[in-house]
Amino acid sequence: MKEWRFWLSEQRGTLLAVALFVVMFSIYVGNHPAIINKGFTVDTVSNVVQTAANKGSMLAFVAMGQAFVVITAGIDLSVGMIFLLANCLASYLVAGPTALALVGVVGTLAAGALCGAVNGLIVIFGRLQPIVVTIATGGIYYGIALWMRPNPGSSPGFNSDLADAMTGKLFDIVPTSLVILLATVVIIWIPFRRSEVGRAMYATGSSQIAAYMSGMPIRRAKFLAYMFSGIFAAMGGLLLTFTTYSGEALAADGGNYTLFSIAAVVLGGVSLFGGRGSAVGALFGALAFRAIGDLLFVFAIDALWQPLFQGVVLFVAVSIGAARLFRVRNRLDLFG
């Protein structure tokens, strides 16, 4: 086989996610009332894209974080709560003059990193199953968020200029949130994936024991995966704060983001059994998931039926994406 065919088969999940996103987003843009009413101009399209990008990039960040952990064959059920924690923390810290507010942004990301690091340390050195650990730590993070913001609000000196800049458009065309997303992929994901630790992350997910026997740094790989998961979830929480100007510890929101991040990761072609997929796939999975949700708005479906519609779409998409039945080669493979 030629080299490019290997590449294609490795990237199949990611490419499918990109295709799904393109199709869903075209339908969305094509039927958007603003575009139908005002015509297909650069201005209207960039406005529609900006709204979609701001909404989509929050989930995209959380899903990318989730992808790191899922690639190591773990799962992080605390991402939604770290997202909430970052949201509440940022509503205090992103205040004052811009320089100080930027320190607050860094502080929020550091808090996310700390949450992820705690998850990682417990999973690695406690040798516990990630699913139970992150359920429990998620409860802790939610408790802290609730302690900070029992009621929705923000600090009086909240720097809304910085927030607007982060959710606005660069040169009046490109949404800033999209640029941040792209920059994260280029600066963090691609170098990490190509590094020794990044390869160890894939190897660990593929077979932990084989990676151990080969002397790969599995502990460092797992630790970094959980830490990045925390940082990315906090990034999503920051974007939420930039959009709403406030913080709120709403348990249902946290649960939804955890759920949606898993759905996005699966749509993005990352295998839940570990070792396969990429954060880029998860990114497009998240954007596609959001585009599907936005179709409800475009087609003006009765609010009462929206949860059912969204549930059915999620059910169908995820079932097709994750069903192993169609990849089974023989009967014993079914149980593997």
Next chain:
Amino acid sequence: MTDTVTSTPAARLPLRQRIDLPVVTAFACIVLLLILGSLYSPNFLSPQYLLQQLKVGAFLGIIATGMMLVILLGQIDLSVPWTVTLGAMMGCAAASWGPAGAALAIPFGILCGVAIGLVNGFGVAYLRIPSMIITLAVNSVAQGLMVAYTGGFAPQDSAPYPMKFLGALSSLGFGIPNAVLVWIVVGALAVFLLTRTSFGRAVYGIGNRETAAYLSGVPTQRLVMIAFAISGGLAAFGGVLLAGYAGKAAQSMGDPYLLPSIAAVVLGGTSILGGRGSYLGTVAGVILITLLQSILSVMQMQEFGRQIIYGIIIVAMLLLYGRDKRLR
């Protein structure tokens, strides 16, 4: 697996191996909690308080029984929240069909839960979708169904008498709440199923290695589907009883039961990877979690503090005995 396979006849093992460390630890923690609580207020040791705790714990216990069955298979059921709500709402809905409906409210609610569980089980066993994914998706479909149903038709939401009878009253004798008696019956059936039937043995077998179970002639796919159906049915049953206890069904009444049911099973020593665990441990886990919640709220701990302490205690207890083997 080594000496901890629970289906091994216990009598043949030496005493040291017969004692199940997680179960002992969990029961020790229960005693510790009770002692700490009684230092705070002597009411903690009164029969009324303990019976009340058992009654509240019975709902969790019934839901956790189904969860345990699924976890023993090495799977997980995240559709519990809206299956509980669905069972409660459908039970109440049946009551609007007159006296016959009221009489059939409980079986109807359970049946709806079984239907949900069958969808889960079909997806996991035959389509080979990871259980975490399919049960999450089914949960949101159930949520959509219930939101559309309650919003669109303004249905009856007050519980009929049979549900109140089982959920709220204590009329069957000895002053013991009926819900506790129901839990005892469900628990006894679960112990019988897990330790005395080929179904139970197959459940442990599948949890250890499904391929091996299949090659030994176990119809693994059918059994996995049945186990999920039982889990769905028990979650809905828990919802039916809860609605009876509260007098009515409400949206999101099932949300506080997902994490505690998983935590109860895992704290009771059942491996989240499947294949290992005893029902006694689950009982201990349920009582432990119920007591913990009760003590934290009696001490007027605020919600955020409860969440934090709750999380820390689960991690700490797991670190005591839930650890995997070291890689070598």
